[in-house]
Amino acid sequence: MNRPRTLAAIVLIWLPVVITAVTWSDRLPDRMATHWSGSGPADGFSSSRGFWLAMLIVGVVAGLAGIAAALRAGGASGLRYLLGTAGALAGSFAGLWVSTATATLDNPADPRLGWRLLYFVAGLAWGAVVALAAGPSPVAAQPPAEAVTPLDLGPTERAAWSTTLRAPLLLAVLGASAVLVAVVAYLGRAPIWPVLAVPLVAGLVLGRIRVTADRRGLRLIAGLVRIPLKTIPLTEIAGLEIARIEPLEWGGWGYRVTPGRSALVLRRGPGLVVHQTNGRRFAITLDDPRTPAALLTALQARAQG
Amino acid sequence: MLFRVDVAAAEPLADQIAAQVRGGILRGELTPGDRLPAARELADVLDVNLHTVLRAYAKVRDEDLIELRRGRGAVVRGDADAARLRLVELARQFVGEARRQGLGDAEMLAIVREARP
Structure with missing residues (x-):
């Protein structure tokens, strides 16, 4: 800095x-x-x-x-x-x-x-x-990516992985900002009531997210409203990387889209970075990124072999 | 958590899936309140029959580990006890091995009593 x-x-x-x-x-x-x-x-x-x-x-x-x-x-x-x-x-x-x-x-x-x-x-x-x-931000030095070891999946074995992400802190922040907007709208008689929809919708979408990794690829589903947020089919995964996710390198917290990249960031810490075949990158914070990375790599090897 | 089944194994698929749920709770990957994948979805991605998954879930429900409710799906029960489950798993292995050796119930109980310090 x-x-x-x-x-x-x-x-x-x-x-x-x-x-x-x-x-x-x-x-x-x-x-x-x-x-x-x-x-x-x-x-x-x-x-x-x-x-x-x-x-x-x-x-x-x-x-x-x-x-x-x-x-x-x-x-x-x-x-x-x-x-x-x-x-x-x-x-x-x-x-x-x-x-x-x-x-x-x-x-x-x-x-x-x-x-x-x-x-x-x-x-x-x-x-x-x-x-x-x-001023311009310095380019942060990236620690070397950890290699992904494929899951030892036998030819007669089938596997699927799923987890549910919760973000209580993010929900609290969204709730607080909803209250702030409401207070400003009321006290200032400012016509900003529609702005309330932003934290409310964000809370519904990000409150609980189901992440699955299986033969369909990597999928994200908004848990409270059951809307698919993102699907990356196996055939569109060029590479997987286990990384430490710094929220500000991906545009902040929540579902972020920046040029060439998108990310679901609920905290800083371990996560999975997917290099897509179209050149884009997608990052998601996960407590255990190794298991889905290993599974997706194994499933991909099987699909190609 | 990771579900993995082997279609070539001797153990029925439903038992394999039930064992995965038990293992998930045992290892702490599934905690009270966690939702299992919808049966239809799990059947689809594992490429097994829907009724196989439903049978597996019903089995784990009968062991008081999960709740099955219409619309809410399968949820790990609040009183699902990983420590007790560990004991049940050990007992299962013990009984399985004892059966293989041709022991009856009385003999098994006798061994358990003897094991007490």
């Missing part, structure tokens, strides 16, 4: 939070306009203090997330992306606050948003500034 640049990025993430914190004005009325449709007059009002607090809380959460990412990620390659996202979140909510507050202060009788929406856009763009400051 490039310490000075990471530190600079974290300071930049907190800057808009500080702006929100110090721009509270006693001149604001008890209730202020917080929602506009188009460029017309305001059509939604909330408690000024409540709206300010909601915007501030989101900023603080983004700032803390940035610090947590820097502490946990070490030199992982996804850190820049995470810091940038935290910066965009902190910046855009500060932008929301500044645009609504200045609109009310300029003309308390008939506040108009108008060009002040640019504050919000500038806040979003702040994420890019933070990412630039964080």
Whole structure:
């Protein structure tokens, strides 16, 4: 990790939070306009203090997330992306606050948003500034992959492997973010209720996942809703690798898709990396990646032989 | 957990599958609340008859290790006791070996009593 640049990025993430914190004005009325449709007059009002607090809380959460990412990620390659996202979140909510507050202060009788929406856009763009400051991530040195020993499967033997993955921590985080969205939507009268669907759907899909390895290949099924998430047939497996999965190298926690790669990451630690014949890679965290790797290798050898 | 059966073995396939479930609980790979693969799915991937898997699951259910419920499938029971199961497995081996040697029940019990320190 490039310490000075990471530190600079974290300071930049907190800057808009500080702006929100110090721009509270006693001149604001008890209730202020917080929602506009188009460029017309305001059509939604909330408690000024409540709206300010909601915007501030989101900023603080983004700032803390940035610090947590820097502490946990070490030199992982996804850190820049995470810091940038935290910066965009902190910046855009500060932008929301500044645009609504200045609109009310300029003309308390008939506040108009108008060009002040640019504050919000500038806040979003702040994420890019933070990412630039964080600098490119170093390429992490990969420990050598462990060789896979095929399962000693006799010609008359048949085998299948399955396991169920649970992610209580991930569920707790998703639950907490659902509560946060609900609180912000309620306090700030912000029209972000649809955003609630994101943590709820993620919880349903990731709450319990069945992983099977057998003659059909490697399959992932969302356990609570029984929807197939991913299937890699035996014929599309070019190679298997037992590896230590660093969440940030695969784009974070949950089901991640990044260019050329996808992954189901529920924690850091042992996992299986599948090299697909189309050049893509798929990683999944498993307590015991050796057994499915050995089985799939044996089944593949049998299918080819 | 890994299910593996040998279609050429003398032991019936249902017994082999039941033994795999027992082994999974014994080794701690299956813990209370864990769900076994759906019978239809397991039959499909192992390429055995559905009724073979159902017979295996029913056998393990009769040993009070799993619960079978419509719609929920086969779930490892909360009171499935790996330590007791280990004893049952040892007893099974003991009885099997004793039968091979032509011993009757009375003789087996006598051996167990003698084994007490």
